[in-house]
Amino acid sequence: SEMLWLLLPLLWAGSLAKDEGYTLTVETPVTVQEGLCAQVACNVSYAQDGWDDSTPAHGYWYRGEAHAPDKVLVATNNQTHKVQEETQGRFHLLGDPKTNSCSLDIRDARRTDEGFYTFRVERGNIVKYSYRQKMLSVQVTALNHTPNILIPGPLESGRPRILNCSVPWACERGTPPTFSWTSAAHSSLGPRTRLSSVLTLTPRPQDHGTNLTCQVHFPAAGVTVETTIQLNVTYSPQNLTITVFQGNGSAPTVLENGSSLLVLEGQSLCLVCVVNSNPSARLSWAKGNRNLNASRPGVLELLPVQAGDEGEFTCRAHNSRGSLHSSLSLSVQTSCSSSGVMLGAVGGAGATTLLFLVFCAVFIIVRSCRRKPAGAAAGTGDTGTEGANAAQSPTPQKSQPDSRLEHLPPPLAVPSSGKKEEIQYATLKFHKIKPGSPQEQEGGTENEYSEILMPRGTSGE
CATH class of the missing domain: 2.60.40.10 (Immunoglobulins)
Known part of the structure; x- marks a missing residue:
């Protein structure tokens, strides 16, 4: 174990000697929004060993460890190497390692681009180095920009x-x-x-x-x-309407331009003017050529309606784009005119009834006059006696046992005097007799009437 402790400084020194001259400077982490781009500034240095100024330098950006088996090449300036299809055209090595630049350009960033990336440089036969101690971190966030x-x-x-x-x-x-x-x-x-x-x-x-x-x-x-x-569309006043609210409990009524309105004197009346416009229109009321002071914009109240309120009322709407107006004609029915209407109605009904009664009376009189001349013609002149005789003579038909003609008295002689004759009426009773029985039957009498001409001055007068 003592030998191992003695070898560690030597190994460390050897590692430092190997990495000596190899540095990479990059800002990490880098954050980019989806769909957008990011340019990553990067500087690299490597040992000047086995190459000259004419020797080409190649740089490689890998996703993950450069020596890992699952590494993915995303960008390079070496045309003989193929990059991952997903990043092709989106990841570009902007810098040239020959001039110590390893800058990376990321376009159309995707969520899947998030991760760690490693840079590797190759120049000549000796310089082949991966900068594992300085990896680039890329973070992709949601797009929060709007058009x-x-x-x-x-x-x-x-x-x-x-x-x-x-x-x-x-x-x-x-x-x-x-x-x-x-x-x-x-x-x-x-x-x-x-x-x-x-x-x-x-x-x-x-x-x-x-x-x-x-x-x-x-x-x-x-x-x-x-x-x-x-x-925000500006336009002149449009669709101006006047709504009528009456104090008699009737439903609100929308009037068109030029309408007429009849209101009873003493009744409450409220006229509301509404219009569409932008900017908001200024609403005003006028009676004839005189402007009115409304309690609220577009609202005219007549509390109560008076006879002097009759006339033409106009609502005007005006804004910076134009103007519009609507008018109505107000008529006031006073209590006197209302009573006059009632009396006129009653008088008209009475006159109609009177005319009807007069017509009936005239009709009855005319009808009576027609009947009198007809009766007089039947009992005067040369035909009067003959008519009477004819009325008393039996008919050509076979006589019946109960015929009343068999019991008629003889015709009366009518004196022929120059006096004016008039019609008199007499009542004749004829008793009905049952066939084969000479006895009278109760309730079997009938009343019949005949005209008798009597001269003036006789006892019949």
Whole structure:
């Protein structure tokens, strides 16, 4: 064991002698975000043994130990050596070991790139050295950058604007990202650069407050980031409405421009004016050409409604982009006019009833007049006696046993005088007799009427 202790200093001295002149300077650890790039500054020195200035120098970056069986070559300047396919095109040896540089460039960083890396230098037949005592640590974190959306000036309804989405923090030497836009507004894609995209946007009033998204995808790293903004679109007043609230408990009513409104005197009335605009419009009320002082913007209260409130009311909305107005005509029904309407209704009904009664009376009179001349014509002139006789003479048909014509009295002689005759009425009773029985039957009498012409001045008058 004493011999072993004596050999240790010799072995240590030999190791120092072997590593003498071989140094590597590198900042470690190195942190890079997914999809981005990192340049690792590195300086190397080695022994000047077995080579001259014309001898080429080759450098190698390995993932893991340079002498480990599972080592992976990720970058080299020796074209005869093949690097790992996963890192091909992404890891580059920027420096030249011939000038003592071992700088490493990492592009489109991936999570799988995280780990330890070892550098090895070879020059001539003697210098073949791996710097295991100074390994590079690479750490890969999530991408926390987002795209930048630039809007030059305010967005105005109907006016095209050019929007720019860029990723200035991305790597110019990396794989170009892809851009995509999402918006409800009318838009069209414009020219793009390696790290930016242009969108021409023509906003509308309904696009105010909607989202616009720019999404950027880094295909080499398989990561995507995006930025979403809300559009601030300025526009003139739109869709102005007047809502009526009456104190009679009726439901609110929305009036169109130019509408008419009838309200009872003494009733409460509230007119609310609402409009869409950006920036917010200033609302005001006017009656005719006179501006009114509203208790609240856009709210006009008439508590209570008076007869003098009749007229045209106008709500106006105004902002920096334009103006809009809506009007209504207010009519007030007073209590007197209400009573007049009631009296008019009652009077009209009475007049209608009176006209109906007059019409009925006229109808009855006309009908009576028609009946009287008809009766007079039947009992006057030369035909009067004949008519009476005809009424008392038997009919050509076979007489019946109970015929009343057999018991009629002889015709009356009517004196022919120059006096005016008039119609008189007499009642004649005829007793019904059962066939084959001469006896009268109770309740068998009938009343029949006949006209008798009597001259004026007789006892019949």
